Amino acid sequence: MAPALSLLGGCCRVTLAAGRRLTGSPGTPPWLRHLSARYSSGPEDGDMRRYLSAHYKEARRGINELIPSISSNLFNPSAIFANNEMSLDDIEIYGFDYDYTLAFYSKDLHTLIFNTARDLLINEHRKIESSLGAHDKPLCKGISGFDVVSDSEVIEMYQGSHVPLEQMSDFYGKSSEGNTLKQFMDIFSLPEMTLLSCVNDYFLKNNIDYEPDTIRDVHVKGLMYRAVEADIERYIRYGERTRAVLAKLANNGKKMFLITNSPSSFVDKGMNFIVGKDWRDLFDVVIVQAEKPNFFNDKRRPFRKVTDRGVLLWDKIHQLEKGKIYKQGNLFEFLKLTGWRGSKVLYFGDHIYSDLADLTLKHGWRTGAIIPELKSELTIMNTSEYIQTMAWLQSLTGLLERMQIYRDAESQMILQDWIKERQELRDMARRIFNPRFGSIFRTDHNPTYFLRRLSRFADIYMESLSCLLNYDLHYTFYPKRTPLQHEVPMWSEQQYPGAFGIPFLQEIAQLK
Numbered sequence: 386m387a388p389a390l391s392l393l394g395g396c397c398r399v400t401l402a403a404g405r406r407l408t409g410s411p412g413t414p415p416w417l418r419h420l421s422a423r424y425s426s427g428p429e430d431g432d433m434r435r436y437l438s439a440h441y442k443e444a445r446r447g448i449n450e451l452i453p454s455i456s457s458n459l460f461n462p463s464a465i466f467a468n469n470e471m472s473l474d475d476i477e478i479y480g481f482d483y484d485y486t487l488a489f490y491s492k493d494l495h496t497l498i499f500n501t502a503r504d505l506l507i508n509e510h511r512k513i514e515s516s517l518g519a520h521d522k523p524l525c526k527g528i529s530g531f532d533v534v535s536d537s538e539v540i541e542m543y544q545g546s547h548v549p550l551e552q553m554s555d556f557y558g559k560s561s562e563g564n565t566l567k568q569f570m571d572i573f574s575l576p577e578m579t580l581l582s583c584v585n586d587y588f589l590k591n592n593i594d595y596e597p598d599t600i601r602d603v604h605v606k607g608l609m610y611r612a613v614e615a616d617i618e619r620y621i622r623y624g625e626r627t628r629a630v631l632a633k634l635a636n637n638g639k640k641m642f643l644i645t646n647s648p649s650s651f652v653d654k655g656m657n658f659i660v661g662k663d664w665r666d667l668f669d670v671v672i673v674q675a676e677k678p679n680f681f682n683d684k685r686r687p688f689r690k691v692t693d694r695g696v697l698l699w700d701k702i703h704q705l706e707k708g709k710i711y712k713q714g715n716l717f718e719f720l721k722l723t724g725w726r727g728s729k730v731l732y733f734g735d736h737i738y739s740d741l742a743d744l745t746l747k748h749g750w751r752t753g754a755i756i757p758e759l760k761s762e763l764t765i766m767n768t769s770e771y772i773q774t775m776a777w778l779q780s781l782t783g784l785l786e787r788m789q790i791y792r793d794a795e796s797q798m799i800l801q802d803w804i805k806e807r808q809e810l811r812d813m814a815r816r817i818f819n820p821r822f823g824s825i826f827r828t829d830h831n832p833t834y835f836l837r838r839l840s841r842f843a844d845i846y847m848e849s850l851s852c853l854l855n856y857d858l859h860y861t862f863y864p865k866r867t868p869l870q871h872e873v874p875m876w877s878e879q880q881y882p883g884a885f886g887i888p889f890l891q892e893i894a895q896l897k
């Protein structure tokens with residue numbers, strides 16, 4: 386009963402769309418003819434209420450039977466997920482970004498960045514008073530200052546929900562001339578978004594025209610670096626697992642390099658804390674202040690050597706030596722000096738534009754994205770509340786799709802109740818992740834813009850580098866074959882649990 390229902394629920398598109406086309410054709414499989422016949426006619430006695438109610442109850446019963454099977458295959462939040470097939474056997478060289486890839490920060494850093502930027506705004510743009518305070522009010526889907534703007538108001542304000550291409554941010558997610566909508570893509574964006582909200586709120590309350598330029602030019606990075614260096618233990622969250630990952634790669638004879646936009650002393654102090662004073666022995670090449678994504682595109686910027694005392698030397702660089710730190714440079718020179726080309730290189734970063742996009746599109750390195758939110762989202766997805774909500778939402782959607790063919794008044798009244806229930810389920814599914822934004826990976830049925838970019842630019846993705854500790858270095862990552870809209874999902878994970886998936890909670894223990 387359970388598998389049959391799953392098949393019915395998933396195959397509604399085939400039943401309705403393909404049934405008419407295929408009926409009577411010699412190649413129509415018997416099961417498809419059966420399904421088509423089953424839903425093309427209504428009840429023999431014409432009692433639509435009883436007929437629809439019976440199907441509703443049957444779907445409910447089937448979902449209840451299916452849930453134990455789904456719940457027995459929970460995803461491990463520390464798993465690595467693949468967009469493309471990739472074997473670690475082929476990877477000889479591992480590269481890393483620094484911030485939010487090797488180093489993770491405590492929430493104190495958000496407060497530091499917010500307060501620093503706020504003080505700069507107050508001091509440099511005296512229009513804003515100290516009443517901005519230290520807000521931690523979370524943001525929501527549509528906001529004006531701190532006020533939630535309903536979806537319908539947003540749609541009215543922008544004449545729909547479509548964002549014209551010319552208003553979107555540029556390729557790297559930044560706002561520039563004409564591209565007014567900036568994308569906030571990394572964890573450093575959290576205090577920035579909060580400050581924007583505060584400033585907007587202040588402008589609205591004081592009837593001041595909003596000027597994006599006012600806060601665009603607040604440069605807090607230098608001040609942030611000095612504050613973090615002065616109190617490393619307060620701001621860097623943990624280091625043991627990063628250290629263990631690097632040790633594992635070194636013990637397996639892998640080469641390693643670091644390319645970061647952060648400055649030398651900041652990285653040195655952080656890595657001393659995370660890995661130890663000998664951290665440079667693990668890395669074959671260290672590049673600081675690389676100015677990614679320019680590093681990947683601008684051939685003109687040369688490498689410079691930085692001395693242990695932070696002095697920049699101007700000698701032409703003919704080789705990148707182990708144990709030394711280099712500044713700036715560009716990828717073309719890097720490839721020439723190291724010979725590390727193509728798919729034997731795997732680079733990890735947390736910013737899918739600045740770190741990963743160019744490498745994927747132009748240079749052919751393999752890429753790994755670090756997405757910390759993945760852990761909390763997977764933990765939620767493993768709860769029975771989420772499983773029950775999503776299973777019933779999908780089954781109810783399948784019922785609606787099939788039963789919409791009954792246009793009589795009584796059927797339509799029942800279907801309206803189902804549509805209402807479906808909307809409540811969708812709202813509930815969004816609230817489970819985040820009451821304002823929902824999941825960062827999905828918006829209702831569809832992948833978010835972020836996920837689409839992630840799928841394009843990252844071969845693999847995981848919540849933290851430490852996930853690598855769960856796999857040996859010969860492991861091959863296989864992406865799941867997810868059904869396309871015109872494909873029958875008969876090979877989906879639900880019908881054959883574990884057949885095409887990543888390791889689940891039980892199996893992953895064996896891989897270490």
Ligand SMILES: [Mg+2]
Nearest residue numbers: 482484485735
């Ligand atoms: Mg980073």
